[in-house]
Amino acid sequence: MKGVILCAGKGTRLKPITNFIPKPLIPIANKPFIFYTIESLLKAGVDDIAIVVNEENIDVFKKHLKHKFQKQFEYIIQKESNGIAKALLETESFINDERFIMILGDNSFELDLGVLINDFNLSNINGKLFLKEVKNPEKFGVAYVGNNKIINLVEKPKQSFSNLAITGIYLFDKNIFKACKEIKVSKRGEYEITDAIKWLLENNYDIGYEIIDEYWRDVGSYFDLIEENINKLNSINSGFKNEQIINSHISGKIFLEKGASISNSIVRGPVRVGKNSSIKNSYIGPYTSIGKYVSIEKSNIECSIILDNCSIISIGKMIDNSILGEGTIIMKKMGIKDSNSLITGTDCTIYL
The missing domain is CATH 3.90.550.10 (Spore Coat Polysaccharide Biosynthesis Protein SpsA; Chain A)
Known part of the structure; x- marks a missing residue:
């Protein structure tokens, strides 16, 4: 057929x-x-x-x-x-x-x-x-x-x-x-x-x-995409090498692709992290998928889809129920709400 x-x-x-x-x-x-x-x-x-x-x-x-x-x-x-x-x-x-x-x-x-x-x-x-x-x-x-x-x-x-x-x-x-x-x-x-x-x-x-x-x-x-991401992440298996996780607390199912790393962070699965992405001094909550070559530092994220080559830096409060297009940069500028939901296209720069 x-x-x-x-x-x-x-x-x-x-x-x-x-x-x-x-x-x-x-x-x-x-x-x-x-x-x-x-x-x-x-x-x-x-x-x-x-x-x-x-x-x-x-x-x-x-x-x-x-x-x-x-x-x-x-x-x-x-x-x-x-x-x-x-x-x-x-x-x-x-x-x-x-x-x-x-x-x-x-x-x-x-x-x-x-x-x-x-x-x-x-x-x-x-x-x-x-x-x-x-x-x-x-x-x-x-x-x-x-x-x-x-x-x-x-x-x-x-x-x-x-x-x-x-x-x-x-x-x-x-x-x-x-x-x-x-x-x-x-x-x-x-x-x-x-x-x-x-x-x-x-x-x-x-x-x-x-x-x-x-x-x-x-x-x-957008709601369907986030819900579908949750559904698919529920069925992933854990997979990582010990050297990919440094001084961090992880729980639930975590899958790290080649070159991905977590340091000084808390990560609660299910979470999937793409090739050569790094998470530092951050909290990553359940139902988050992170693409390739993403840098996350001093930030809090959960229930979101992060596409390739994004950079999220020093966002002290929560980003949730969000979809960030490729190459998106998010940085802290002044105050920030307790929680932010964002939908971006490609190569956006956002100051929160």
Whole structure:
């Protein structure tokens, strides 16, 4: 089976971070978000993978993925940002009439894709959706089901009478491309994948569904990124050499990459520290991931994502629930609140 990951979105809700890095490449627990999806596909035996990107971000995707994976991916450019159905149509020649799995690049999940794929291949259905019960269905595409069938699909309704969100994990055969060509642009100005699936249902194609109990999250906001970082850090294992920790107190799960060091500090895990980063005379609290070549001194940080090459110096009070873009510098100037939450782009300098 082939795999498709859609990553051409602009990530406007996550600006300014996404001004400099595509959302699927934002590090979560020090690993670009898309890596978790690719690893799940490879584990399921799906190694023929196309990644749909836009012209502006194709080079950065190639750079990151080539560095990590010893295989080639097919990169497909979505020429216009006008909906999932149009993005999917760009992959038709790559799929070449085969059955395939499609995953949205901003979805996080803990599912055994191998089991889902095997069940689909043993069936005669034309497609399958995976649904999740949520508290805020209006944020998602919503499915209405009855008598073990999908009755209707609505994209981001103003008011939903179903709590079943459509996750960004789909299994299809070639007929989905026929449907994508038949639909018209929606009121939102996009060619909706929900409309394409509805076209299949209305034309007597067999679309199945499964309500999943496993973890799933659509990562679309700063809060989602921080929560996802917490989730991934919960599953890390401790790993460090004794010489990397000098005169410090650590507790919980701590993972230090090569060249990272902690001195005269208190660190409470789960915490992951990237290559050649240093923590001195500081407190680092739980659920913090720190990228490569970061310098933290005389500062207090917890529950945050710190990207590469940041420098945080002499911040006596707390920085928490924050995301600091690459190259951010934070220094103390005058007074500071008891706690500060910050979201920065790349190469920012902030005096607190």
